[in-house]
Amino acid sequence: MSPSIAGVSIWLWALIVLLLLAQGTWLFTDARRRGAAPWFWGIWGLIQFPFPLLMYWMFVRLNPSDPEPDPQSDFREESDPHDKLD
Template sequence: MPAWAFAAIALVLLTQSTFLFLDARKRGSFPWLWGLWGLIQFPIPLLVYWIVVRTSLFRKKQG
């Protein structure tokens, strides 16, 4: 595998992890868990995060 492919994979994982960490920290939902999980695989953590945190399917009722 060429070196540029490893660099591309590392860039994708780092970008995903950073996005998950920052967004989870903003929403208060376990940022370190999402950030670390985002570093080890792609795209499952992003999809699960989108379903669990970003959609209203699992949100707590406010009010």
């Protein structure tokens, strides 16, 4: 007999936790990149599945009034101190 919590297998609980963490992380990072309330989406994504993901896709990803973010905006240009001329 495998260990269980409230009659549900430990492996199922682990899968649920991993699923919620992955969803919340993805919602937070994508919303931050798009400037769409990342903390709200990330926290909501940690407590429910799949409703936050569906709502995010409907209101943020499929919203035609918002422009697609620049993929290069995630990268920061770091200046090399040796490139500066005195």
